Amino acid sequence: MPIVRIEMWEGRTLEQKRELVAVYTREMARITGCSETSVYVVIDDVKKQNWGAGGLLCSDKYPENN
Numbered sequence: 001m002p003i004v005r006i007e008m009w010e011g012r013t014l015e016q017k018r019e020l021v022a023v024y025t026r027e028m029a030r031i032t033g034c035s036e037t038s039v040y041v042v043i044d045d046v047k048k049q050n051w052g053a054g055g056l057l058c059s060d061k062y063p064e065n066n
Contacts, residue, residue, distance in 0.1 A: 002028050003040045009058070010045035017043055 004024045012020075021041045029036040048058040 001038050001040065002032060002034060003042065004028055005042045005044065007044045007046055009048050009051065012045070 006020060006024070020043065024041050025036050025039045028034070028039045048062065051058045053061060
């Protein structure tokens with residue numbers, strides 16, 4: 001049972017998430033030889049204020065995208 005975890009900033013549409021799940025599922029199954037029904041994809045939407053990079057909160061580092 002492969003599990004694919006995707007962590008990204010919040011803000012993607014439901015359609016974008018559907019496409020991510022479909023593509024990651026298909027490719028994981030193709031590459032590993034498992035069935036698509038055994039692949040799980042977990043998407044964690046993270047607020048930029050809860051993500052740090054280079055010693056700064058991403059909400060401070062990239063304020064134009066808040």
